[in-house]
Amino acid sequence: MSSASVPAPLGGEATYADRSVAVLREMILDGSLAPGERLNEVHISQALGISRGPLREALRRLASEGLVRLVPHRGAFVPAFGPGQLTELYELRIALETHAARLVAELDDRTGVDDLVRALDDAAALLDRQDSSAYPTDQDFHGTLLRLAANSALSEAAASVSARISLARSRSASQPVRAREALTEHRAVLAAIVAGDADEAARLLRLHLHHSLENALSLLDAPA
Amino acid sequence: MSSASVPAPLGGEATYADRSVAVLREMILDGSLAPGERLNEVHISQALGISRGPLREALRRLASEGLVRLVPHRGAFVPAFGPGQLTELYELRIALETHAARLVAELDDRTGVDDLVRALDDAAALLDRQDSSAYPTDQDFHGTLLRLAANSALSEAAASVSARISLARSRSASQPVRAREALTEHRAVLAAIVAGDADEAARLLRLHLHHSLENALSLLDAPA
DNA sequence: CAACTCTCAACTGTTGACAGTTGACACGTG
DNA sequence: CACGTGTCAACTGTCAACAGTTGAGAGTTG
Numbered sequence: 001m002s003s004a005s006v007p008a009p010l011g012g013e014a015t016y017a018d019r020s021v022a023v024l025r026e027m028i029l030d031g032s033l034a035p036g037e038r039l040n041e042v043h044i045s046q047a048l049g050i051s052r053g054p055l056r057e058a059l060r061r062l063a064s065e066g067l068v069r070l071v072p073h074r075g076a077f078v079p080a081f082g083p084g085q086l087t088e089l090y091e092l093r094i095a096l097e098t099h100a101a102r103l104v105a106e107l108d109d110r111t112g113v114d115d116l117v118r119a120l121d122d123a124a125a126l127l128d129r130q131d132s133s134a135y136p137t138d139q140d141f142h143g144t145l146l147r148l149a150a151n152s153a154l155s156e157a158a159a160s161v162s163a164r165i166s167l168a169r170s171r172s173a174s175q176p177v178r179a180r181e182a183l184t185e186h187r188a189v190l191a192a193i194v195a196g197d198a199d200e201a202a203r204l205l206r207l208h209l210h211h212s213l214e215n216a217l218s219l220l221d222a223p224a
Numbered sequence: 225m226s227s228a229s230v231p232a233p234l235g236g237e238a239t240y241a242d243r244s245v246a247v248l249r250e251m252i253l254d255g256s257l258a259p260g261e262r263l264n265e266v267h268i269s270q271a272l273g274i275s276r277g278p279l280r281e282a283l284r285r286l287a288s289e290g291l292v293r294l295v296p297h298r299g300a301f302v303p304a305f306g307p308g309q310l311t312e313l314y315e316l317r318i319a320l321e322t323h324a325a326r327l328v329a330e331l332d333d334r335t336g337v338d339d340l341v342r343a344l345d346d347a348a349a350l351l352d353r354q355d356s357s358a359y360p361t362d363q364d365f366h367g368t369l370l371r372l373a374a375n376s377a378l379s380e381a382a383a384s385v386s387a388r389i390s391l392a393r394s395r396s397a398s399q400p401v402r403a404r405e406a407l408t409e410h411r412a413v414l415a416a417i418v419a420g421d422a423d424e425a426a427r428l429l430r431l432h433l434h435h436s437l438e439n440a441l442s443l444l445d446a447p448a
Numbered sequence: 449c450a451a452c453t454c455t456c457a458a459c460t461g462t463t464g465a466c467a468g469t470t471g472a473c474a475c476g477t478g
Numbered sequence: 479c480a481c482g483t484g485t486c487a488a489c490t491g492t493c494a495a496c497a498g499t500t501g502a503g504a505g506t507t508g
Binding site: 094154 | 238239242277280281284285288289290296309312313315316318319320322323324327375376377378381385388423
Binding site for chain 3: 015016017050051052053054057072073074
């Protein structure tokens with residue numbers, strides 16, 4: 001382990017297990033715990049200043065999110081995703097998000113959609129003015145779409161998948177410069193939603209995510 | 225190939241937690257543990273002849289499957305699903321399965337699909353000959369479709385959703401007589417898949433699952 | 449008599465110790 | 479020298495006991 005691990009305060013009001021989940025998830029996603037690394041229960045519990053019980057519970061919960069892989073009698077590992085698994089995860093994401101887009105397109109109340117349209121217009125203006133290659137609202141767009149679908153089961157599943165994809169992509173942390181393309185595609189999807197064309201919205205979003213997958217795969221093959 | 229996994233008698237070599245998960249899942253799905261019921265750690269662990277540690281792990285794992293609801297400092301409950309949640313779950317199922325159908329329709333290797341066609345033909349013949357109102361292959365059809373999609377992440381997500389739907393429908397255990405309609409719709413979906421028409425396959429499957437949802441909802445409102 | 453407070457039993461959260469398993473290293477054998 | 483074997487440290491799985499929280503009911507007060 002990248003053992004620096006300050007015996008973090010871990011202070012708050014939730015249970016130790018809850019807080020451990022949060023701390024470990026953060027460490028896994030930001031690379032403090034590298035893919036392939038083994039998570040030693042004794043070391044980590046001592047580093048967190050708790051006993052093995054709550055830590056084990058945290059590890060099991062992370063395993064159910066797919067951020068940790070448990071091997072009986074061997075322990076917990078941070079999974080290392082290959083191109084095949086990244087593709088599987090993207091296909092799953094496509095399944096979830098395209099259906100969310102379909103649900104939103106068939107929604108009666110359009111206020112949420114209108115807000116999203118405005119947000120994307122603002123982002124477009126910002127991107128045109130200053131050459132900021134960053135497109136911080138990418139995750140926002142997908143997150144908002146899920147939220148508008150108003151299906152908590154769907155949202156939770158999508159969140160789980162997104163976390164795993166983040167982990168799979170974590171090695172290539174350098175956000176690509178697909179900002180403009182992504183924004184353009186987002187606006188196209190949104191236009192179809194506004195028009196109430198569920199099929200077209202789903203089709204465009206599927207296309208967009210396939211582009212994103214291609215991008216992610218190319219970055220995966222070319223490690224820094 | 226050490227673990228060619230002979231399905232051990234479940235009392236054999238898995239950990240206590242593993243076995244507890246299996247036992248409890250069974251009890252929840254077959255109604256031994258009714259929705260709304262509270263799961264007392266002490267009582268259950270004594271009934272299973274183990275200590276609270278492994279049982280707690282089992283409960284957390286079931287919670288991650290959605291078959292148990294954990295309330296901090298209050299304990300574990302078997303969730304009681306209302307019409308709204310059942311609808312959410314079905315929408316999630318639709319998202320997953322329609323995408324699976326799409327993937328299968330775009331598959332090159334058609335041998336698996338051909339097998340499924342034959343299986344449905346057999347089922348149809350059987351259903352015509354004897355007036356057996358049961359259509360045992362309903363779950364088989366959906367399960368096979370998922371398997372053919374060859375995406376383990378997708379399959380696992382679908383399995384989790386199916387388990388929750390089973391729980392939500394468990395009160396109305398009497399399988400409805402939608403056998404013929406279901407089979408007809410299955411064959412229509414499959415025909416589209418054979419034709420390689422992903423859009424149409426997805427559309428028909430979405431329709432089929434919406435019918436199934438309507439049926440489930442009507443049974444939910446009218447308790448025996 | 450309603451509402452509020454206090455007390456307590458039951459239960460979950462947590463801990464530290466014990467038991468069984470695994471993988472690796474050293475050793476002996478062909 | 480390759481290979482099987484024995485041994486062992488490290489680690490996970492499990493247990494029983496301790497600590498903190500919750501909800502309910504007895505008791506009290508206006």
